[in-house]
Amino acid sequence: MALSVVPAWLPLASRFVTVVVAATMLPWFAGRFWCQYRQLVRAGWELADQLQREQQLIADQARLRERARIAQDMHDVLGHDLSLIALSAGALKLAPDLEEHHQKAAGDIRARAAAAVERLGEVIGVLREETDATPMDPTNSSLTSLTSEASAAGLTVELRTGGEADDVPPVVKRAAHRVVQEALTNVAKHASGATVTVHVTHTAAETKVVVENGSPSSAANQRPRPRSGGRGLIGLQERMRLTGGSFDHGPHDGGYAVVARIPHTPSPPLAHSASRGYELPQEHRRARRRVGRALVAAVMVPLVTGALLSGALMGWEILSASQSVLDPRDYARLHVGQDRPEVERFLPDRQTNYRPLTAEPTGDGVTCEYYAMTADRFDDRSGDAYRLCFRKDTLVSLDTITP
Numbered sequence: 456m457a458l459s460v461v462p463a464w465l466p467l468a469s470r471f472v473t474v475v476v477a478a479t480m481l482p483w484f485a486g487r488f489w490c491q492y493r494q495l496v497r498a499g500w501e502l503a504d505q506l507q508r509e510q511q512l513i514a515d516q517a518r519l520r521e522r523a524r525i526a527q528d529m530h531d532v533l534g535h536d537l538s539l540i541a542l543s544a545g546a547l548k549l550a551p552d553l554e555e556h557h558q559k560a561a562g563d564i565r566a567r568a569a570a571a572v573e574r575l576g577e578v579i580g581v582l583r584e585e586t587d588a589t590p591m592d593p594t595n596s597s598l599t600s601l602t603s604e605a606s607a608a609g610l611t612v613e614l615r616t617g618g619e620a621d622d623v624p625p626v627v628k629r630a631a632h633r634v635v636q637e638a639l640t641n642v643a644k645h646a647s648g649a650t651v652t653v654h655v656t657h658t659a660a661e662t663k664v665v666v667e668n669g670s671p672s673s674a675a676n677q678r679p680r681p682r683s684g685g686r687g688l689i690g691l692q693e694r695m696r697l698t699g700g701s702f703d704h705g706p707h708d709g710g711y712a713v714v715a716r717i718p719h720t721p722s723p724p725l726a727h728s729a730s731r732g733y734e735l736p737q738e739h740r741r742a743r744r745r746v747g748r749a750l751v752a753a754v755m756v757p758l759v760t761g762a763l764l765s766g767a768l769m770g771w772e773i774l775s776a777s778q779s780v781l782d783p784r785d786y787a788r789l790h791v792g793q794d795r796p797e798v799e800r801f802l803p804d805r806q807t808n809y810r811p812l813t814a815e816p817t818g819d820g821v822t823c824e825y826y827a828m829t830a831d832r833f834d835d836r837s838g839d840a841y842r843l844c845f846r847k848d849t850l851v852s853l854d855t856i857t858p
Contacts, residue, residue, distance in 0.1 A: 520609030638666035
């Protein structure tokens with residue numbers, strides 16, 4: 456029963472597919488696309504707000520870097536000077552020809568200078584951050600003057616230089632000055648009785664700075680030392696990183712050594728995380744991917760669905776056509792005057808869906824049936840049919856119809 460009813464629907468197959476795709480699937484995909492588009496717009500506004508906040512953060516970070524730059528130079532310059540003051544006061548306190556109350560005053564000056572160095576370190580620790588700004592020029596950039604001041608304050612310092620310093624870039628000179636200054640400050644604070652040797656070697660490619668000191672004297676070991684958080688060495692490491700050089704420090708032959716290599720043509724340091732602020736946020740990227748998938752689905756799903764429906768209908772038509780083919784040998788056995796039961800023994804299960812546009816025989820009670828000659832669409836007889844007409848269950852005509 457189903458095989459005889461379903462073929463009557465086949466002429467409406469293309470119209471059915473169009474209605475399903477146009478009236479059902481396209482509105483659903485259009486609504487989904489609109490939803491994804493609104494999510495993308497919302498993500499865009501969120502990105503704009505985020506960029507505005509990041510611009511404000513960049514401005515705030517610039518101000519903080521400026522404060523950190525000033526704090527760094529305060530630590531380098533003032534910390535060095537205060538350490539030399541404490542060292543000079545300690546040497547003055549030990550002078551044998553000084554009166555007792557003067558020695559006491561010198562000891563008080565030394566203690567206050569040491570406390571000032573400690574408080575300065577605490578303040579700098581709060582303000583200090585990573586910065587790529589060029590530090591301020593030191594008050595006196597001469598290494599000779601720097602070592603002379605340290606010697607006048609009581610340190611035993613020997614300066615050894617090598618190579619031509621005339622062509623050394625100013626930024627390299629400042630970095631070398633800071634390395635020597637910080638190393639001498641640390642010696643004054645932690646090994647005031649030690650002998651210090653400063654080696655500065657200039658080549659065509661780099662400047663090498665080595666500051667070595669021996670073990671402190673026993674008198675220096677008995678003096679109280681200010682606490683230190685190592686911020687100066689951390690700052691030097693950052694300076695060397697920004698200039699593209701290297702910085703090492705550690706115990707050496709019973710004392711301590713600081714080694715810095717500063718290239719004359721430094722490579723730019725790696726960018727910090729602030730440069731990543733312009734990347735699209737994760738939510739925005741997700742929204743863009745969802746919109747892209749929605750567009751692909753809006754195009755591909757109707758096409759795939761239509762292709763599947765068309766393929767199913769085509770397969771059904773081929774199956775129907777194969778069940779409506781009247782074999783030419785069976786057709787040759789038919790003749791006018793046969794009864795329907797006798798004719799039906801040679802007929803297929805169903806009629807063909809194709810109806811040639813030819814006039815049918817007329818008359819009372821005349822009904823005609825059509826059967827395909829072949830189910831092969833590539834056969835020359837495709838579309839041709841046999842027409843059998845009955846009157847009161849008797850075959851009255853049979854002929855071949857060609858469209």
